[in-house]
Amino acid sequence: MSENNFAELYKTWPTDQLLSVVDNPDHYEPSALEAAEIELKSRQLTTEELTAARYVLNQREAEKETNIDTIKAKDQWTITGRFDTPRVQVVKRSIVRISFFTGILIVLKAIIFFLHCYIRSNISKSYRITTHYCPFSM
Incomplete structure (x- = not known):
């Protein structure tokens, strides 16, 4: 040009x-x-x-x-x-934290449930009680 x-x-x-x-x-x-x-x-x-x-x-x-x-x-x-912008990183960390604590709560709830079943099962055996609710009776 x-x-x-x-x-x-x-x-x-x-x-x-x-x-x-x-x-x-x-x-x-x-x-x-x-x-x-x-x-x-x-x-x-x-x-x-x-x-x-x-x-x-x-x-x-x-x-x-x-x-x-x-x-x-x-x-x-x-x-x-x-997509690693600072905002996305904050959201990712929040999701990981929530997932972690939810997992801990689920594990604790399972432990409590099994202990409850175990204790009720032992009590029912010692007192000759045959009816108790526990899907994992021993």
Whole structure:
């Protein structure tokens, strides 16, 4: 693309995009960079307008960073099957803790049930009681 074509194209671009071209000279051809600089000078922007355009540019860059992080997280999820953001890690820890304590309660309940059956079975044998409820009678 010739410098003339860049000049025509850049006349339609907003100021923040032109600032992006000027701020990233490594990403553009020298003729594109020169055309962007000329277009910015021809617009005779005030300091307030440049500040506003710079703010819009910074917002766009921050949004790109957020989108890139989201895409990386989604890629990590599809590649590894894990989604290890801090919030997900907190939820995982909570699930592990709840599962652990629920398991302990189930084991304790089983021990109490078997002890209850064993004690009732011994009492019924010693007193010759034949009716007691225990599915695991001895």
